[in-house]
Amino acid sequence: MGHYKLKGKAIFVLVVIVLLLLLPLLLGYYLLHILIFAAINLIVVLGLGLLVGFSGQVSIGHAAFYGIGAYASALFTMKLGVPFWIALPSAATIAAIAGILLGIPSLKVSSVYLVMTTIGFSLIVWLVMVQWNSLTNGPNGIIGIPSVSIGSVVFDTPTKYYYVVLFFALFALWITARIAKSPIGLRLQAICDEELAAKSVGINVTYYKVLTFAISSFFAGVAGSLYAHYVTFIHPDNFHLMTSLIFLVMAVFGGQRSIAGITISTLILTLATEYFRAFGQFRMIGYGLLLVIGMIFFPNGIGTMKLSIIRKLILKILPPRKYFQSE
Amino acid sequence: MNMTEILEIDDVSKFFGGLAALKRINLRIQEGELLSIIGPNGSGKTTLFNLVTGVYKVSKGKIHYRGNSIQDENPNQIAKKGIARTFQNLKLFRSLSVWENVVIALYCKGHPKTWGYIFATRGGVERDKELKERSLKLINYVGLKNKHDELVRNLPYGDQKKVEIARALALSPELILLDEPAAGLNPLEKSDVIDLILNIHKQGTTVLLIEHDMKIVMNISRRIVVLNFGEIIAEGKPEEIRRDSAVIEAYLGPDIDAL
Numbered sequence: 001m002g003h004y005k006l007k008g009k010a011i012f013v014l015v016v017i018v019l020l021l022l023l024p025l026l027l028g029y030y031l032l033h034i035l036i037f038a039a040i041n042l043i044v045v046l047g048l049g050l051l052v053g054f055s056g057q058v059s060i061g062h063a064a065f066y067g068i069g070a071y072a073s074a075l076f077t078m079k080l081g082v083p084f085w086i087a088l089p090s091a092a093t094i095a096a097i098a099g100i101l102l103g104i105p106s107l108k109v110s111s112v113y114l115v116m117t118t119i120g121f122s123l124i125v126w127l128v129m130v131q132w133n134s135l136t137n138g139p140n141g142i143i144g145i146p147s148v149s150i151g152s153v154v155f156d157t158p159t160k161y162y163y164v165v166l167f168f169a170l171f172a173l174w175i176t177a178r179i180a181k182s183p184i185g186l187r188l189q190a191i192c193d194e195e196l197a198a199k200s201v202g203i204n205v206t207y208y209k210v211l212t213f214a215i216s217s218f219f220a221g222v223a224g225s226l227y228a229h230y231v232t233f234i235h236p237d238n239f240h241l242m243t244s245l246i247f248l249v250m251a252v253f254g255g256q257r258s259i260a261g262i263t264i265s266t267l268i269l270t271l272a273t274e275y276f277r278a279f280g281q282f283r284m285i286g287y288g289l290l291l292v293i294g295m296i297f298f299p300n301g302i303g304t305m306k307l308s309i310i311r312k313l314i315l316k317i318l319p320p321r322k323y324f325q326s327e
Numbered sequence: 328m329n330m331t332e333i334l335e336i337d338d339v340s341k342f343f344g345g346l347a348a349l350k351r352i353n354l355r356i357q358e359g360e361l362l363s364i365i366g367p368n369g370s371g372k373t374t375l376f377n378l379v380t381g382v383y384k385v386s387k388g389k390i391h392y393r394g395n396s397i398q399d400e401n402p403n404q405i406a407k408k409g410i411a412r413t414f415q416n417l418k419l420f421r422s423l424s425v426w427e428n429v430v431i432a433l434y435c436k437g438h439p440k441t442w443g444y445i446f447a448t449r450g451g452v453e454r455d456k457e458l459k460e461r462s463l464k465l466i467n468y469v470g471l472k473n474k475h476d477e478l479v480r481n482l483p484y485g486d487q488k489k490v491e492i493a494r495a496l497a498l499s500p501e502l503i504l505l506d507e508p509a510a511g512l513n514p515l516e517k518s519d520v521i522d523l524i525l526n527i528h529k530q531g532t533t534v535l536l537i538e539h540d541m542k543i544v545m546n547i548s549r550r551i552v553v554l555n556f557g558e559i560i561a562e563g564k565p566e567e568i569r570r571d572s573a574v575i576e577a578y579l580g581p582d583i584d585a586l
Contacts, residue, residue, distance in 0.1 A: 175445070182444040183434050190420040190431050197418035199402035200380060200411070201494060202435030 020166055024159045032158040036230060038270035039169040040223045045250045045266045046176045046259070047219025052248070053256025054185060055212040056192035057106065060244045061118030064125035065095040065217035067239025069224025071129065071136060074145045074234060084148045088225040095221025096214045098125075103213030107206055122244050129236035141235030148229050161230050168226060172219060177259050179215070188212060189257075246273075253294055265294075333358040333502055333533050334379065339388030341374055341557075348374045349557045351388070356502075356535065361528045363536045363544045365568075366554035367578050372537045373415055375554070376504050379535075380412050381405045392502070407435060411500035413491040415507050415537070419479045425490055426475040429462040432497035462497065469493040470519055485516035492523060502533045509540050521547060541579065545569065553578065 024032055044066055051057050072091035076082040082090070102121050106114050129136045136142070147156040148164055155161045179185050190198040191205050199205055228234050246269070254265030272290055276283035334356040341349040349371045356362055364372045377383045379390060381402040390398045397405055411432075420428050444451040466475045469489040474482065479490050488508060495503055505524065509517045521543055528534045528547075538544050544551060544565070551568045553561040555577040561568055568574055575581060 178445040183431075184445070186423065186427055186431050187434070189422055190428075193420040193422055194418040196382065196402070197414065197420065197494075198431075199382075200406055200414075200418075201432035201498060202403050202406035203431070204401075204403050 024162055029158050032162055034274045036165050038267050039165040040226050041270050042169050042266045043172045043223040044220045044247050045262055046172050047216035048247050048251045049256050049262045051212050051216040052251050054188035058115050059118040060115055061122035062220050062247045063239040063243035064122040065220035066224040068098050069095045069221030070228040070234050073225035074142045074228045077146050091225045092218045092221030096218035099213040099217025103210040126236055126240055143233050145228050145232040331358045335391040337389045340386050342386045347557050361534045361549045363548040363551045370554040371557040409501040411495035411498040412504040413495050413506055417487050421480040424476055424478055426462045428490055429465050429493050429497050430458050432494045433458050465493045485512050504535045506537045
């Protein structure tokens with residue numbers, strides 16, 4: 001029975017990946033362009049889901065880590081002449097260090113006070129981007145960030161860049177799913193449920209909370225770097241509070257602990273942002289309505305919808321693997 | 328009885344602001360003992376547990392576990408040393424299943440290969456399987472056979488209490504602190520829990536028990552300590568305690584002999 005499920009799952013994943021690889025043949029430039037943004041957002045939101053859904057730490061400051069990743073990567077490639085493939089992990093590491101620096105003082109506060117701390121952090125980072133003219137070029141932003149290239153292949157069109165982003169997004173999905181199922185994921189959920197009991201079974205709560213901040217901001221840093229080298233122009237306002245809020249909304253709308261839910265919600269909300277553009281200044285009304293309706297029908301996020309309907313269907317076709325069946 | 332001392336509480340006081348929750352407590356617990364702590368509500372029983380497990384820091388005095396000072400250690404470090412506990416008000420990981428609640432405590436001493444799990448290496452997968460099986464054994468041991476996959480929040484109260492005990496046992500403790508394990512249980516569940524406590528004790532674990540049910544306390548304890556207003560007012564064998572006039576006045580009441 002175990003093999004049966006594994007086989008089904010492997011086939012499902014394979015089919016999805018093949019479809020994703022063929023997508024540029026089916027979609028126009030514009031849709032592909034939006035899909036690239038959705039994938040970049042997804043990387044941030046997956047990390048945020050780990051932080052919010054698993055360790056229970058709510059952040060409205062993730063645009064700051066996203067921005068740190070974008071600026072660091074742009075500056076590494078432009079000022080130091082470092083290739084993208086080194087700039088991306090370096091920028092993400094810097095974002096992770098910033099995450100640790102924010103995570104440590106944040107241990108002292110929780111719930112709404114932690115939210116305030118992350119908002120404050122986000123504002124500080126934004127101000128640094130605006131004011132530190134000599135490094136960030138201030139409110140003018142950075143123009144002419146080089147595109148990603150391997151050898152002579154330059155990933156400068158949506159079709160080509162799609163594959164770069166797809167690679168990172170799939171990797172982020174895989175690693176998040178693995179972390180969620182690993183002892184780290186279980187421990188984080190335990191901390192979220194009952195912090196004192198978590199300590200009483202030997203969990204170093206401090207370590208895991210800071211670790212989650214680090215992983216989560218690393219993800220945001222990766223996404224920031226991908227963003228910078230795609231649009232080739234970054235500006236402090238790309239990384240303001242509104243961006244943080246949208247990331248949080250995507251994570252909550254998706255159901256925080258549900259990776260599939262987060263993926264679907266990020267996709268829907270990224271598409272919605274683009275489509276509602278047609279309504280000009282009224283677009284946020286459409287976006288808001290979508291959220292309200294979504295939260296009324298799926299108060300725990302659309303991840304729970306998947307649990308109740310689609311999952312039941314899957315379970316019917318592929319019965320679950322029993323871990324503890326006597327052999 | 329083996330006469331090594333597993334836990335020494337020397338002159339320990341705990342103040343919350345101006346309130347003295349515990350005043351100059353001196354207590355020595357022998358290895359393999361089954362000691363009950365009784366006393367009225369607010370007498371400082373749970374505070375004592377919280378001091379031993381590092382949840383609170385002692386205001387004055389010293390606590391030694393196996394000869395080593397532990398009063399400056401964090402709860403997670405103390406858990407790793409082999410002191411496990413349950414809570415008066417259940418503190419389970421409610422969004423997790425029964426076996427996940429238990430396996431988390433197994434990780435503490437099991438040195439899981441975290442990166443091995445994440446990248447699903449052969450070692451990681453095998454360890455995963457092994458720990459799952461061990462958690463299942465513990466779940467069977469506390470009498471929750473076939474309930475391992477249930478979410479703990481869906482279990483009846485009595486079963487949830489058993490999950491907490493299983494989780495504490497997963498630390499392979501040498502000293503276990505049980506805070507009112509029988510409170511809120513029906514007679515059948517109570518007798519299950521008594522059997523469980525006696526079993527744990529029989530296997531060599533030192534048991535410290537807080538309990539209000541005098542039938543249980545008088546029947547299973549080897550020694551009883553009575554707290555009142557943060558002070559030890561009596562200490563001795565069950566038959567001594569039930570005749571102690573100070574204890575009868577402060578806590579037991581005159582009907583104790585009916586039990």
